[in-house]
Amino acid sequence: xxxxxxxxxxxxYAALKALVGKPEVMAVIKADAYGHGAVEVAHAxxxxxxxHLGVATVREASVLRAAGIGAKIYLMAGFFxxxxxxxxxxxxxxxxxxxxxxxxxxQAARARGCADLPVHLKLDTGATxxxxxxxxxxxxxxxxRRSSRLRLEGVCTLLADAGNPASSATGDQLELxxxxxxxxxxxxxxxxxxxxxxxxxxxxxxxxHFNLVRIGLALYGLAPTPAVQExxxxxxxxxxxxxxxQLKSVPADTGVSYGQTFVTSRPSVIGVLPVGYADGYxxxxxxxxxxxxSGRRAPVIGAICMDLTMIDLTEVPGAAVGDExxxxxxxxENMISVNEIARLAQTISYEMxxxxxxxxxxxYVG
Numbered sequence: 001x002x003x004x005x006x007x008x009x010x011x012x013y014a015a016l017k018a019l020v021g022k023p024e025v026m027a028v029i030k031a032d033a034y035g036h037g038a039v040e041v042a043h044a045x046x047x048x049x050x051x052h053l054g055v056a057t058v059r060e061a062s063v064l065r066a067a068g069i070g071a072k073i074y075l076m077a078g079f080f081x082x083x084x085x086x087x088x089x090x091x092x093x094x095x096x097x098x099x100x101x102x103x104x105x106x107q108a109a110r111a112r113g114c115a116d117l118p119v120h121l122k123l124d125t126g127a128t129x130x131x132x133x134x135x136x137x138x139x140x141x142x143x144x145r146r147s148s149r150l151r152l153e154g155v156c157t158l159l160a161d162a163g164n165p166a167s168s169a170t171g172d173q174l175e176l177x178x179x180x181x182x183x184x185x186x187x188x189x190x191x192x193x194x195x196x197x198x199x200x201x202x203x204x205x206x207x208x209h210f211n212l213v214r215i216g217l218a219l220y221g222l223a224p225t226p227a228v229q230e231x232x233x234x235x236x237x238x239x240x241x242x243x244x245x246q247l248k249s250v251p252a253d254t255g256v257s258y259g260q261t262f263v264t265s266r267p268s269v270i271g272v273l274p275v276g277y278a279d280g281y282x283x284x285x286x287x288x289x290x291x292x293x294s295g296r297r298a299p300v301i302g303a304i305c306m307d308l309t310m311i312d313l314t315e316v317p318g319a320a321v322g323d324e325x326x327x328x329x330x331x332x333e334n335m336i337s338v339n340e341i342a343r344l345a346q347t348i349s350y351e352m353x354x355x356x357x358x359x360x361x362x363x364y365v366g
Contacts, residue, residue, distance in 0.1 A: 001241060002356055003329070004036050006044045007366030008235035012219050013048055019232055020202050023209045026074065026195070028216035029064075030056035031354040035280075036220055036238055037362045039067040046071050054214055058083045058090070065090050074120065076214075078130050084108035088117060095122040095156065097130045102143045102150065109149035120154035120193065123180050125173040127160040137180055141187045154193035155181060159208065163200035163225035170201065174208055203228045222338060222349045236338070239329030240280075240356060244293065244321050246272040247313065256310050257302030261286065269313040271298070273325055276307040280356035281327055282345040289344050292326035292334050293319055328352070 017025050027050050033041035042053055042064055053069070055061050056077035064073060075087060075094040081104040087094050088108055096102050096119045109117045121140065124131030132140050144152055157177045161167040177196055184191065194210035199218035201208040204227055221236035223229035248270050256262045256270065264270075273291070277283045281304060289300040291311055298311045313319045328338040342349045 001361045001363050002035070003239040003241060004040065004362055004364050005235070005237050005239070005366045006040075006364055008221055008237045009036075009041065009044055009219065010048055010366075012221050012234050012237065013045060013050065015232055015234065016202065016215055016218055020197075020209055020213050023197075023211050023213050024052060025050060026052035026054050026212055026214045027219055028054040028076075028214055030054060030060060030076065030216075032060075034216065034220050034350065035353040035356040037364070038064060039069070040362070040364055042067070042069045042071070052212065054216075058086050058092070061090050061092050062086070085112060088112045088114050093118045093120060093153065095120045095130075096140075097122045098132060099136075099140055099143045102140065102147060106147040106149050114149055117150050118153035119150050120156050121152060121184075121191070123155065123157045123177060125157045125176040125180070126169060127158040127173075129158060129160075131157065134176055134180055137183055141184065141189065144189060145187065152184075152189050152191050154195065154212070155184060155191045156193075156195045156214075159196055159198060159201050159205075162198055162205060162208070163228070165204060165227050170205060170208070174205075198224075200224045200228055203231045217350055220353065222353070224349075236329050236335075238338070238353060238356075240327040240338075240360075241329070242273050242275045242325050242327065244271050244319060244323045244325055245274045245308075247319065247321060248272075255302075257286075257305065259303055262302040262310075266314070269316075269319070270301070271311045271313045271319060271325075273309045273311060274307065275309055275327065275360075276305045278306045278357055279360050280352070281309060282347070282352070284345045285341065287344065289341060290336065292330055292336050293323055295334060297336075 027045050029038045032038045053071050054074045054076050061073050075092045084104045085108045122131040124133050161169040193212045195212035197208040197213040199215050202213040217224050221234045252266050254264045275281050283304045286304050290297040296316050301312045302310045328336045328341045338349045342352045
């Protein structure tokens, strides 16, 4: 199961809000709140007076609205023309990323009788991802000025390398972003909300704060870079855990799991866990990963299967079927960081959290 600690979530939100000061915080809860459960996370944060929630897709937003979430929801990762009507019906605030997106929203707003649809202009200042490039800005401005049903409420960009204090890219992007804002103002468009900072920039780059910051990973208690960890204390919100399903004693030279990629070098005690890559415990973790059981670390051995994982319990005397096993998370001396697990899997903590499988129950505490 994935144990989600609401208390840790609230503490992280409060710590980050205090750190950024005056700007408001948009809580990014896309990808089911990075695997933590978007509905539960949204309810917990709204109770803390968080007024801004960010999602990636119309589908994600519709789940929140169906669960009674009335806060402002931003659609950050784009949309197709056919979804424009749903955006209006769900009362979303979309990021518009090219001229056709503006046109589609204007037409849908007219058809739906919506006279004032707030939108945020997404600028590509160097990430080369979704957004309008500076040399396309005048064309977008022209389209916005022609749109009688849309209101330019905000302008935003994505910082591509904010977690690297040595990189000059963030400064270059912010300079271009400010130039774009001046160009908008010269055209008579003065957005109320200006935002560029992600989790890393919110902590490391006060010059990127403007009046709204978008915080994702840090909200869930993970620092996107070591530099962030040095500046703010965060509490991991998810503990991914299971229980010991079977114990077996085997002699030396016994092969373990598919392909017998691990062979015991001594008489060993093998534990079988009911978790596998279908649950988000990645197959690559067979190379060096450890789990926590009875306050001690035990190595993962053999190929991780779709539904099962094997561990070596030879050095964990007294382990018994039913014992709790921490895959990542925990606290104090019983902690295995998801950042550590992500490095072993040759990926990032974002992916590890957001790919915890749907068949893993989320249990909420705190």
